[in-house]
Amino acid sequence: GHYTCEVLWEGDHIPGSPFDFNILDPSRCRVSGLPRVSGLAHIGEVVNFAVFFEKAGEGSPEVTVTLPGEEEVTTLDPTPISVTESSYGYQPSVLGHTSISVRFAGYDVPGSPFKLQVIDPSQFGIVGLNLKGKYVLVCELVSFGIQGKSPGDEKLAVAAHGPSADLTVDVTEKGDGSFVASFVPIEPGCYEVFVECAGTHVTGSPFTVYVADPSKCQLLGDLPTTLQVGVDNEFVVKTRGAGGGELTALLNGLKEDPCLDCSIEDQGLDTYAVTLTGKKVGEASVEIQWAGFCIPQSPFKLSICDASKCKAFGQALMSKKGKAGEAITFTVVTFHAGKGKLNVNPTGPSAQYNVDIKETKPSTYEVTFTPWEVGALKAHENPLQREDFSPKE
DSSP: OEEEEOOEETTEEOTTOSEEEEOOOGGGOEEESSOSSEEEEETTSOEEEEEEOTTSOSOOEEEEEEOTTOOOEEEEOOEEEETTEEEEEEOOOSOEEEEEEEEETTEEOTTOSEEEEEEOGGGOEEESOOOTTOOEETTOOEEEEEESOOOTTOOOEEEEEOSSSEEOOEEEEOSSSEEEEEEOOOSSEEEEEEEEETTEEOBTOSEEEEEEOGGGOEEESOOOSEEEBTOEEEEEEEOTTSOSOOEEEEETTBSOBTTEEEEEEEEETTEEEEEEEEOSSEEEEEEEEETTEEOTTOSEEEEEEOGGGOEEEOHHHHHOOOOTTSOEEEEEEOTTSOSOOOEEEEESSSSOOOEEEEEEETTEEEEEEOOOSSSOOEEEEEEETTEEEOOOO
16 A cells, blocks of 8 residues: 655654655465466467456556567566456467566566466377277277377376276377377277367367177077078077177178178167078188177088089989889989089888988989889989979989
């Protein structure tokens, strides 16, 4: 406040008396918006703060900025809010340590000078991670790099938010101004990963990691080992608990194969119908994948056969006659029919037949059986146990 001091000699004022004093108390000033110890500021982003000087005495604040490596100061112009409050704005344009001095009537206010570390979050970036359209396996390490040196004692804040819990992310500084971060997802689902410096996302943050667990998939039904050309074989795959993903198939390592067709129908409720259809004779390896990873019982191999390529001939087949108690013999040739098993199933008056099948040379079989009763009978040859066909005359 304002003080007056009278100085008298034998009752008379000495020259200059009374003396006037303006007593100030800078400790009553308060700064809002600047850190007390050390803080971070982003280059190009305005730092707003206010100075309150009520009861500090007559006067006004003076705010100056000293840039890194420079002695010259820059004075900031105030924006009056009231007779005892002013606001200021400073837009950093230089990286490094910046000092903001707030003085009242020539005296530093509490906390002054204020220290700011000016950084550029865009100089940080996530590297070594390419998960676009991809999944990772549950319990498999997910790691990525972060380029850019964290200023001062400020640490990078890295977090992974999982489907039901947050995970600990290990961050290791390599010493060359870069970092390595890693975590292990413990359940399938989506994980949101945040990488921040001074409360601001670095370039590439946040990002999503999709985690799948194909071991939870169940394959229902019998897997075929052989297929007839043109005949469908269907089984069901359940994916409940496997996380997000897509059920796909690879045929001999490719999406398409000349020997085999595969169609997958989403039936809802985590259930898929898979249909395999043989197109031509050949061998195939089938991989059923969830989110790009093989499910249990996959891959499996099968042969595609074509019974229409088989030929049966012999005197007995031409005459269509035989004598009870005497063997009937004919030949079956399976060239170009694919790999399979030849079955011969005579039917007729006899209760049972002893059938002898001998492979006399590759893909050529001699078939013999003996009818014991008089009457009509029929012999079915089947290169696959699943499908009968009528013999060719």
